[in-house]
Amino acid sequence: MTLIDGKATAASIKKEIAAEVEQIVSRGGKRPHLAAILVGHDGGSETYVKNKVLACEECGFTSTLLRFEDDITEEFLLKQVEKLNNDPDVDGFIVQLPLPKHISEQKVTMAIDYRKDVDGFHPINVGRMAIGLPCYISATPLGITDLLARYNIETKGKKCVILGRSNIVGKPMAQLMMQKRTPGDCTVTVLHSHSQNIKEECRQADIIIAAMGVPNFVTADMVKPGAVIIDVGTTRVPDSSRKSGFRLNGDVKFDEVADKCSFITPVPGGVGPMTICSLMKNTLLAGKKAIYE
Numbered sequence: 390m391t392l393i394d395g396k397a398t399a400a401s402i403k404k405e406i407a408a409e410v411e412q413i414v415s416r417g418g419k420r421p422h423l424a425a426i427l428v429g430h431d432g433g434s435e436t437y438v439k440n441k442v443l444a445c446e447e448c449g450f451t452s453t454l455l456r457f458e459d460d461i462t463e464e465f466l467l468k469q470v471e472k473l474n475n476d477p478d479v480d481g482f483i484v485q486l487p488l489p490k491h492i493s494e495q496k497v498t499m500a501i502d503y504r505k506d507v508d509g510f511h512p513i514n515v516g517r518m519a520i521g522l523p524c525y526i527s528a529t530p531l532g533i534t535d536l537l538a539r540y541n542i543e544t545k546g547k548k549c550v551i552l553g554r555s556n557i558v559g560k561p562m563a564q565l566m567m568q569k570r571t572p573g574d575c576t577v578t579v580l581h582s583h584s585q586n587i588k589e590e591c592r593q594a595d596i597i598i599a600a601m602g603v604p605n606f607v608t609a610d611m612v613k614p615g616a617v618i619i620d621v622g623t624t625r626v627p628d629s630s631r632k633s634g635f636r637l638n639g640d641v642k643f644d645e646v647a648d649k650c651s652f653i654t655p656v657p658g659g660v661g662p663m664t665i666c667s668l669m670k671n672t673l674l675a676g677k678k679a680i681y682e
Contacts (some may be wrong), residue, residue, distance in 0.1 A: 391652045393658040394535055401460035402535065403447045405656050406673050410449035413677070416628035421676025423507065423668075424473055428466065428492070429459030434485045439650065448669045453479070459489045459495050466492055467500050475571055481507035481525075481675035482588040482648075483668070507604040507671035510557070523680045525671045532663025533598065533619055537572040540587035542596075542652060549575035550591050552607070553600035558621055562598055581602075585613075599640035608675040611647040613645075618646060618653040621660050 403643075414420055423445055427438050438454065445452035455469060466484075473482045474532055482505055488494050503513040509527035517524035537544060549566045553559035559579060575596065580587050582601075591611040599607050600621035612618065622640030622676040639656030647653050654660055674680050 390542070390647055390650055393540055393652055393654045395532070395536060395654060395662045396603040398536060398539055399532075399662035402666050403444065403669060406448045406669055409673065410676075413637045415448070416455055419480075419676065420449065420451050421672050422478055422480050423452070423672045424453040424455065424476075424479045426455045426457070426466070426469060426482070428457050428461060428472075428485070428488055431487065433502040434487070437665075441457045441668060444665050444669050445672075448673070450669070450672060451478075454592060455577070461492075463492045463496065464499060470497060474500075475506065479505065481505045481672045483508045485627055495514045501503075507668060507675055509561075509671065515556075515561070518561060521568050521570070525674070525680065526565070527561050528602075528664045528667035528671070529558050529621060529660060530565055531667040531670065532660060533562065533621070534565055534572050534662060536619070536654070536666065537617075540652060542572065545574040545595065546595055547575050549598065550594035551575050551577065551579045551598045551600065552587075552591075552678040553602070553621075554579055554581045555600065558600040562600070566596075568600075578594055588617035603638050603640055604638040605640070607641040607646060609642070609649055612646050612649050614649050615651045616649070619660065620654050620656050622655060623661060668675075 406432055410420060424439055425441060427434060442452050442454060476593050480618065486494055486499050498510050498605035503511040506514055507525055511526040514524040518526055536541055551559055551563050563577050563579050565575055567577045578590055580590055588611050592613050594616060596617045597607060598619040602622055604624045604626055619640055622643040624638050625635045626638045627634065628636040637657045
């Protein structure tokens with residue numbers, strides 16, 4: 390069994406990005422600029438945004454954080470999005486989700502200029518990804534494909550089971566794994582809460598990508614020997630032995646499953662670090678105007 394080290398892989402990619410940024414700047418080019426909007430004080434969002442700002446520093450980017458209280462109006466937030474759309478110095482930006490319930494996440498996502506949508510959530514980027522055109526790919530699926538590529542995991546002709554059908558992970562992951570590319574060329578099955586015969590389907594899989602948000606959902610009796618396991622789950626579960634009072638738990642029962650598979654991602658330290666790293670990759674592409682002029 391090989392442990393897929395997302396933390397080390399992400400660190401290597403960020404070093405590569407930083408080296409390229411310094412080359413761009415030394416040639417008189419513009420340093421990529423990522424902006425982020427954070428509304429309210431959600432603990433998870435605070436942590437994510439803090440890590441994104443730190444990653445920008447590592448990569449040599451300019452970063453701007455716009456913070457607003459959770460009682461702002463939808464109209465006010467849409468005006469802030471419009472300002473960033475029209476700011477020529479900002480190459481890409483994100484609006485950290487979730488947003489307060491009185492603000493439509495769909496409306497805000499639609500308002501973002503797709504050419505600056507480095508989260509890859511805008512329907513234009515989603516649609517372009519679906520048909521294999523250059524675009525910003527949402528960060529978690531992009532990070533997973535990077536891990537598969539860097540660990541030279543064969544995907545061509547393999548049966549890939551994806552657990553979960555979210556717009557952020559499950560659906561785009563399915564699109565990427567079935568495309569004529571590397572990694573890709575898989576026979577893809579998407580399973581979800583209403584699927585039947587989940588265990589039987591998983592037992593046939595060469596690659597399982599678990600993104601259901603259900604701790605320990607994938608057990609040893611669902612995995613065939615030699616399978617590749619990618620665990621996207623990051624659920625906080627109570628743990629009195631930790632100072633924080635909780636630990637992060639994946640969708641895969643790691644201790645049971647690890648001995649059966651050829652490759653597996655841990656939680657934490659697997660897919661998580663690659664997600665922020667992928668946002669940095671998209672920001673570099675935005676700064677270079679590599680996808681949209």
